[in-house]
Amino acid sequence: MSPSPVLANLEAAVANTVGVEASAIAALNGVAARIQAAVDAALANGATEAELAPVQAEVDAMNASAVALAAAVAANP
Secondary structure: OOOOHHHHHHHHHHHHHHHHHHHHHHHHHHHHHHHHHHHHHHHHOOOOHHHHHHHHHHHHHHHHHHHHHHHHHHHOO
């Protein structure tokens, strides 16, 4: 007996969603890492932490979003 087309469609949808979620986590982490590298370079070249605080806040927010998304994915396999 072959699997139900409904079940096969559901399995494909779940696999697609997991793939999209993993891509979103990777994108958030990648962008945050690139911005963090730019902040670190700016600090090394004389910028102050106060000058870069708004940028650092965005990096921190992106990292928090990635952590929250990863936790949601892990909680709902």
